[in-house]
Amino acid sequence: MNDFTMTKDAAGIATIVWDCLERSMNVMNMEGMHQLDSFIDDALADETVRGIIITSGKKDFAGGMDLNVLADMKTTSGDSPAKGVFEGIMSMHKALRKIELAGMNAKTKKGGKPVAAVLPGTAMGIGFELPLSAHRIFAATNPKAKIGLPEIMVGLFPGAGGTTRLVRKLGAMGASPYLLEGKSLAPAKAKSAGLIDEVSDDPMNDARTWVLSAKDADLIKPWDAKGYKMPGGGPYHPSGFMTFVAASAMVNGKTQGAFPATKALLSAIYEGAQVPFETALRIEARWFTNVIMNPSSTAMIRSLFINKQALEKGAVRPSNVADQRVKKIGVLGAGMMGAGIALVSAQAGMDVILIDQKQKAADKGKAYSEAYMNKRIKRGKATSEKKAALLSRITATTDYNALKDADLIIEAVFEDSKIKATVTKAVEAAIPDDCIFASNTSTLPISDLAKASSRPEQFIGIHFFSPVERMMLVEIIKGKETEDRAVAKALDYVRQIRKTPIVVNDARFFYANRCIIPYINEGMRLVAEGVSPALVDNAARMLGFPVGPLQLVDETSIDLGAKIARATKLAMGNDYPDGAVDDVLFWMENQGRIGRKAKAGFFEYDDAGKRHGYWEGLSEKYPLLDQQPDLIEVQHRLMFVQVLEAVRALEDGVLMDIREGDVGAILGWGFAPWSGGPLSWLDILGTPYAANRCKELQAAHGDRFYCPNLLQEMADKGQSFYGRFSSATKAA
Ligand code: NAD
Numbered sequence: 001m002n003d004f005t006m007t008k009d010a011a012g013i014a015t016i017v018w019d020c021l022e023r024s025m026n027v028m029n030m031e032g033m034h035q036l037d038s039f040i041d042d043a044l045a046d047e048t049v050r051g052i053i054i055t056s057g058k059k060d061f062a063g064g065m066d067l068n069v070l071a072d073m074k075t076t077s078g079d080s081p082a083k084g085v086f087e088g089i090m091s092m093h094k095a096l097r098k099i100e101l102a103g104m105n106a107k108t109k110k111g112g113k114p115v116a117a118v119l120p121g122t123a124m125g126i127g128f129e130l131p132l133s134a135h136r137i138f139a140a141t142n143p144k145a146k147i148g149l150p151e152i153m154v155g156l157f158p159g160a161g162g163t164t165r166l167v168r169k170l171g172a173m174g175a176s177p178y179l180l181e182g183k184s185l186a187p188a189k190a191k192s193a194g195l196i197d198e199v200s201d202d203p204m205n206d207a208r209t210w211v212l213s214a215k216d217a218d219l220i221k222p223w224d225a226k227g228y229k230m231p232g233g234g235p236y237h238p239s240g241f242m243t244f245v246a247a248s249a250m251v252n253g254k255t256q257g258a259f260p261a262t263k264a265l266l267s268a269i270y271e272g273a274q275v276p277f278e279t280a281l282r283i284e285a286r287w288f289t290n291v292i293m294n295p296s297s298t299a300m301i302r303s304l305f306i307n308k309q310a311l312e313k314g315a316v317r318p319s320n321v322a323d324q325r326v327k328k329i330g331v332l333g334a335g336m337m338g339a340g341i342a343l344v345s346a347q348a349g350m351d352v353i354l355i356d357q358k359q360k361a362a363d364k365g366k367a368y369s370e371a372y373m374n375k376r377i378k379r380g381k382a383t384s385e386k387k388a389a390l391l392s393r394i395t396a397t398t399d400y401n402a403l404k405d406a407d408l409i410i411e412a413v414f415e416d417s418k419i420k421a422t423v424t425k426a427v428e429a430a431i432p433d434d435c436i437f438a439s440n441t442s443t444l445p446i447s448d449l450a451k452a453s454s455r456p457e458q459f460i461g462i463h464f465f466s467p468v469e470r471m472m473l474v475e476i477i478k479g480k481e482t483e484d485r486a487v488a489k490a491l492d493y494v495r496q497i498r499k500t501p502i503v504v505n506d507a508r509f510f511y512a513n514r515c516i517i518p519y520i521n522e523g524m525r526l527v528a529e530g531v532s533p534a535l536v537d538n539a540a541r542m543l544g545f546p547v548g549p550l551q552l553v554d555e556t557s558i559d560l561g562a563k564i565a566r567a568t569k570l571a572m573g574n575d576y577p578d579g580a581v582d583d584v585l586f587w588m589e590n591q592g593r594i595g596r597k598a599k600a601g602f603f604e605y606d607d608a609g610k611r612h613g614y615w616e617g618l619s620e621k622y623p624l625l626d627q628q629p630d631l632i633e634v635q636h637r638l639m640f641v642q643v644l645e646a647v648r649a650l651e652d653g654v655l656m657d658i659r660e661g662d663v664g665a666i667l668g669w670g671f672a673p674w675s676g677g678p679l680s681w682l683d684i685l686g687t688p689y690a691a692n693r694c695k696e697l698q699a700a701h702g703d704r705f706y707c708p709n710l711l712q713e714m715a716d717k718g719q720s721f722y723g724r725f726s727s728a729t730k731a732a
Helices: 030-045 067-072 081-101 126-133 150-154 162-180 187-192 203-213 238-255 260-272 277-293 295-312 336-347 359-378 384-392 417-430 446-452 484-496 512-528 533-541 549-556 558-575 579-590 617-621 631-651 658-669 678-685 687-701 709-717
Strands: 004-008 013-018 051-056 115-119 136-140 198-200 328-332 351-355 394-397 408-411 436-439 459-464 473-478 500-505 603-605 611-614
Touching (some): 013 030, 013 203, 081 277, 150 295, 295 500, 295 658, 359 394, 446 459, 473 484, 512 533, 512 579, 549 603, 658 678
Parallel strands (some): 136 198, 328 351, 436 459
């Protein structure tokens, strides 16, 4: 494998080209790093070489480190994994530092060879850390290119010198959007922000000119020059002090300390800022090792990168079905969900027929797309031409005949099986025979809805989350009779709208709501027991959930919760387990405190709908316990009640693939992302501990914590989910 090649020309320029032959995007692994390092040695030692250009043979520079390598690093690093990981990272630091010092005399800083990085397109992760070690970065004028350090998004941080170099280049404050938020920029903006040096139509030519004329002084990085001071000051500088204190508070406010990589990153920045550059690199490597050794990083990389991508690329798509890409979609019901579905479909270039009972309602649904595009134009993210093109693709009407050449229908009318049945029949009278019909129902079993259809094999669930344009998960539900072509159609559609699909079998509440509802219910149970609402919500937020269960039920509305509870009770009869929850739910509903939309729920709201403190009336009805429970006890109740449902979904065959269970939970309802998802979390805990904890929770709080047979069996055998089920998921 040769990911790098080097050529030397008559002018004395050694050009190192990065081109991973078996991939469409360059990614770095240890072998590639070693090859690059050998070429650098060669070029530095060769007297005929005056300077070096590092570039790519592809349209982009590089996508980053091969995350599979990082995920496996600790298992492939021998008997002393932390030492092995640290040494591996330090070998990368040494190679990049060699580029930076470029053979110059350590004392006089003279005699080095200029190294330029030329980026034809996107340069992310180590694809930007490598250029950061060069002396000058040239990028092509390519508005589609992205330059940045996105590691934090998958539970890592830039560990190949990117953290140390960017902080020294831009200062802690300047570097924070790129390091802490993983923000990336197009080349022109990256230049204005000081991330790169030049942007032009012919960066290769400009780099050559620069290399041939560079002086000794041009090769000295600010942090290697005498008297270097960090922009904005270090932690003990008066203004630097403000930055560091504020950053720490802000980051902890946002993450609640639940993300190990963010904490490690802040530590690497803070500690690294107080020591010489080389020591800072060692500190960065130690913190990076710490993150890699934490099971959270492996779980996050696995779910948020490797498996998420595998699902997006069709890992679970029936392979025997030809391309089912959608050209014309019919959306029935132009309410909150229908309007969003119309928008994302039109954004993906499909023609959309948006139907409601009255023209006014259909128009209102289309106006949602208009308002959305207006907002984007205001923010400089869209143009009026784009808006006009998008709106021209949406036809708002009441006429079912407009569906005559549609190839996919998504129904999002009221959650009422009778209305849905009428709509299904009316639509099927108008659509072609091979058109797939999908329902966006959130609670009604697909196999029951399919009874209204004359072609149940073409009937499927495509369940979006609200708001459609922001939520990345789409849950696809197979009814009893749903055939492969319908599944393939749904998956191809989800791919077109660039969201992440999971495919599950039909059951009450499918997968996501099956887990979310117990989470919300456990929150309300805790309140009914006299646990402080603040403790309930904060316990969840400290686990990395975006909102606690009480805030979540306020957002989704308490009357909806009550409606679902009544319908569930009706369907389950004596098996219905949630009486204690209903006390709270129905009482809140009776008080008219139905959530944010009524500006009254578990929280108080002002007239503008801004949330204030918890409503005091709650503790009058449910007096607070004198002795509040331990934080971990509350957290375990909130976590276990969801993950046990995920295990049961797997046991029942609703979940067919553990990857979908984990990715779906993080994207669907923000399940503690640091854990990699519910099944990854059980693996982190270890199934024997988890099974034992179930018993304790069951004894203390009730049968909903009963340990599922599957989990008990795995605990007895000492198995993990990714160990036991990984053969089924190797396709990734
Ligand atoms: P909504 O009340 O905002 O919109 C429903 C729309 O359907 C209304 O505009 C109504 O006029 C229209 N409609 C009703 N009967 C019709 C008919 N016979 N023909 C054409 N149009 C008709 O509801 P919503 O929140 O958009 O939910 C729609 C569906 O999506 C429901 O099945 C719901 O369970 C599901 N869903 C909702 C959410 C959510 O968060 N709101 C999330 C996932 C799924």
